[in-house]
Amino acid sequence: MSQDNAERSADQLPTWNLDHLYPGPDSQAVKQDCSDAAAKAKAFRQDYEGKLAGLSGSELAAAISDYEAIEETLGRLMSYAQLRHSTDMTDAKVGRFHQSIQETVTGISAQLIFFTLELNRLDDLDLAEKLKDSDLARYRPWLEEQRAFRPYQLSEDLERILHEKHVTGRAAWNRLFDETMAALKFPLNGEELTEAQILNKLTDRDENTRKAAAKSLASVLKQNLRLFTQITNTLAKDKAIEDSWRKFQKPVSSRNLANVVEDEVVESLVEAVRSAYPRLSHRYYALKAKWFGREKLEYWNRNAPLPQANDRRIAWGEAEKHVLTAYGEFSPRLAEVGERFFSQGWIDADPRPGKASGAFSHPTVPGAHPYILMNYQGRVRDVMTLAHELGHGVHQVLAADQGYLMANTPLTLAETASVFGEMLTFQSLLRSESDPTRRKIMLAGKVEDMLNTVVRQISFHEFETIVHDKRREGELLPDELCDIWMQTQQASLGPSLSFDDDYRTFWSYIPHFVHVPFYVYAYAFGDCLVNSLYAVYQEAEAGFAEKYLEMLAAGGSKRHKELLAPFNLDASDPAFWGKGLSVIESMIDELERLDTSM
Incomplete structure (x- = not known):
């Protein structure tokens, strides 16, 4: 544990020091x-x-x-x-x-x-x-x-x-969205919560709290739906105008070009995930509904902790130890770079009013260092978020030697280090657990995170694709956007989840739709890539960690084919995505085996 964290209380959350800039x-x-x-x-x-x-x-x-x-x-x-x-x-x-x-x-x-x-x-x-x-x-x-x-x-x-x-134009609409979301207050049990806090309540141990949080979220979003609809329509039309002038054939094409990835590679990813919905999310949520003793799982229970789960809050210092230990088991160098974020004030983890929700690692510039923002609530998922963002941060530190123009990695590869960091942390925790019930809970949590990263993000991509295609024909009404949302969500999550009309508004709080159109498929790209990469690591002889760090240090100076070649991986191979998705499938297989043996 860093000296700074040792000096403050084990649960005191850090705020960053921007004086470095x-x-x-x-x-x-x-x-x-x-x-x-x-x-x-x-x-x-x-x-x-x-x-x-x-x-x-x-x-x-x-x-x-x-x-x-x-x-x-x-x-x-x-x-x-x-x-x-x-x-x-x-x-x-x-x-x-x-x-x-x-x-x-x-x-x-x-x-x-x-x-x-x-x-x-x-x-x-x-x-x-x-x-x-x-x-x-x-x-x-x-x-x-x-x-x-x-x-x-x-x-x-x-x-x-x-x-x-x-x-x-776009920047002004982005600011309007951000400041509106930051100012919203969501009533729950006599309190006024921020967006980050109300979303956290969707994973609360008490079902009544989860349901009330979902209803509060929906109610406040519905009150602001006209504004969010106008922002979405304006930004989609703005993009369509510019795409037309530049002669991009599809709304996603400009993003693919910026990501240095071919349209057909992205299409192959989307189709692979979509065809795997029944084997992945549909099967898992049917299993989870059975664990809750129901034929169908209400949407506010989608991310609910399992009935046997321990709701113990994980202190910040303990989270730091978990993540750095996992990083160090893989590579002392990885842990050494990661430790700087804790000891030198590069993380802001305290959830407070007015602060942006979610999490990110901002690279700033090579002459400085990255900064991580997150809203730490003490859940296992928050530990995984920390592992994720620290992966981004370490990647950004290692790539800084490439200089300002070539340090940044295309989005398709930018998620590699973050998802790999999550996998290292999860596998480290899993190795230390022998109790079957605890292993089941941990595996279920990891499967849900992977479904959120792969299935959910591809469903988001499908939502964006339909919205941008239809916006070229004319402005979309709030109900039309809600219909598209429900269509893509029901297809991806499957028949074992039930939705009511309140869920129709949930598209409106997703910031990626506003800030970076068609960003979301990069998460699925990164998760599938990391699953394949981790499989290589498990079978690799000495030297894998060194090759991995070299890949991160390359930043944007190499393309995905060059970076993955040392690991004998090729994202343009249609079978590549199947390998990554099979890792999720195998974890669901193990959950089914554990379920029958307990």
Whole structure:
């Protein structure tokens, strides 16, 4: 356990220290970086606009290096503003600072738009000749990623308009959604709860509490459904307009291109999971309904703890120990990097009013370090969330050496380290448990987490696909969105779950639909990939951990085929997804065996 945690009480939850980025919103450092970035961006445009074709390889490498430095400064400013805002979305001054930095950064970065557009106009043979320079060759993966967007690139004037209007368009609607959700209060048993708290009550041991929480969630969402419908319609139409101008064939295509994954690979994943619904979620929830002595399980019992489950609250210090022990059993290096998050104030875990719900690990910039946000409630699932986000954080630390332009991993691979961290933690805890009842409870919890990550996220993807397709035909009414939600949920979760009209509103609180359209399939991609990767690890000889850390350290400098090749895995192989899904299936098999033997 870290020294900081040893000094505070075992259950005191940490809050992060953003001074590592800037000492305060009104600090001279913030003002200086804004001023310096603006001056450097203006000078950069004067020095390079219209001149890239005439540069040598080494000169072009120097230009990219200058561009990267400016972008990193802007990234540091935006990270600071976003992180402050995520911990208090109801404070108007915090919101104003976030908006002002976003407007400043957007204005400065508009000066740089010409650069990637002009890079993409370079002749292939000319660029190939320039890439013979070793300094420029280092940026080859980034250049290839930029040039993949060439067929969808607009004129500089249009690109600049889209860029500058982002703060009053998509970003403004995102902010409206976030601040609305953060301000909502959900009544339960005489208390006013935040979104994170009411969602936590859906896993409470008492069924009456779970049902009341579900009804409260539905009631408050329904009161705000008109607003959430307008946000969804506006953002879907905004995307459709831009996709049309760029000539993307499908709403998901732009996300796939950004994820450096082919449309057919994503389609193969979706079809594999969809065809596995009966073997996975349908079968598991039928089993769970039987454990609860019912023919059908009410939706508020979907994530209920099993009747025999111990509801003991896990203190923060104990959660830290569990996760770092599991990481250390796999690789001391993994645990050493992970420990820094606890000892150096890189985690904010305290659930409080105004704070963003859910969890994330924000990479900030290579010159700083990542920050983890979560809302720790002391459940086993929270320990797994900690393991998940710490996986992201360690990945981001290891990849930082690639530099600002190539440190970030495509979303399809960004979930690898997080899900692998969960699996390490779960398997470590399972190995230490010999009691059949406890093993059953742990396996059931893991299966539910995997179903939430794979089946539920693919059903979310199906919801988004239908919504965006139908939005191209016209605005969707609240009831139409609710109908699509029910259609995709019932298909994915199966006949052993029962729903009432209150569940129809639950689509409206999913933030990924608003913030990052078509993000959600990346979770299923990552889970299936990790299941296959963990199977290789179990059979591997010495050296697996080293290859795994090398994969994480590659960041965005390699594509999924290159990264998975050392493990003899290929996500473009249709059989690949079956391997990953078979791991979930085998766990349900074991639960059925345990059920008959007890």
